[in-house]
């Protein structure tokens with residue numbers, strides 16, 4: 204049972220996606236050790252309300268074999284150690300590199316996720332033998348700026364092409380992944396199973412992908428900057444660094460979860476904290492003076508416009 208999942212260009216994001224998938228498989232194995240389908244708490248892995256632990260996923264949507272490629276031997280050596288560490292479920296990840304390894308992966312895999320840098324994707328997809336190797340397969344690209352139209356021009360008509368935009372929190376199964384719509388029900392189920400095991404996943408039309416790249420893909424960097432700045436403020440006022448980071452990080456997580464799970468609008472979240480004449484409004488007005496709100500919004504605008512140019516041939 205199961206199918207083979209191939210990760211082409213298994214760097215930061217490839218590892219994040221594999222980590223989510225492998226942790227979920229491990230949790231499913233520990234929940235159903237003898238094949239009984241009576242869900243119980245997984246003994247390991249990070250259980251979150253957003254991510255599915257494959258507990259209810261039909262068997263045929265679960266990958267059972269894994270292949271990953273990288274560019275250099277040194278990276279392959281490190282990756283074997285990393286994947287060994289995140290892979291306690293006995294699943295083997297076959298790490299390959301060098302000439303012909305991407306095409307061999309495409310031949311052996313059923314679902315192929317292209318996780319290389321955007322400017323490398325074209326040369327990988329045009330490697331000798333790749334066209335035939337991906338025939339009839341599902342090819343998912345997470346490459347910023349690489350369009351469905353480019354991808355379809357590199358593969359046969361029988362290949363299903365999907366764009367996905369995940370983010371680094373996939374590694375701890377708290378990711379946000381946006382996927383382009385898939386007409387085929389089986390492919391949709393496979394792709395949903397993969398990305399819901401890494402966090403939250405939703406379908407959106409390709410026209411939104413550059414904005415999603417900025418908001419979800421780049422988002423963790425923007426939030427980390429806010430986190431660091433809030434912690435710096437705490438340190439300035441005498442808090443120890445580690446405690447300041449913990450307090451800021453949990454505050455960001457808690458506020459995000461209130462927006463997601465209590466259904467509160469950001470303005471409501473802000474207003475309920477803001478006592479008339481209190482310290483919160485004093486801080487908020489300072490932020491408005493510093494144009495933090497428009498600076499953050501413009502950062503998404505600039506990143507969106509920049510994302511559109513990635514993966515395109517330089518003129």
Ligand SMILES: NC(=O)C1=CN([C@@H]2O[C@H](COP(=O)(O)OP(=O)(O)OC[C@H]3O[C@@H](n4cnc5c(N)ncnc54)[C@H](OP(=O)(O)O)[C@@H]3O)[C@@H](O)[C@H]2O)C=CC1
Pocket residue numbers: 211212213214215216217272273274275276278279305318319320321323327345346347368369370371420421
């Ligand atoms: N980083 C992020 O937060 C996000 C990134 N993305 C997208 O994901 C993609 C990957 O980004 P990221 O993971 O950060 O990049 P990394 O540089 O971490 O990973 C790229 C991987 O590709 C490998 N590689 C290079 N050349 C080849 C080749 N010819 N064949 C096979 N593998 C090769 C590299 O191996 P080696 O090092 O040995 O060369 C490396 O392992 C990008 O397209 C980016 O737009 C999307 C969302 C979020």
Ligand SMILES: O=C(O)[C@@H]1CCC=N1
Pocket residue numbers: 347416417420421513
């Ligand atoms: O910075 C980048 O180009 C990639 C895409 C989204 C996140 N990192």
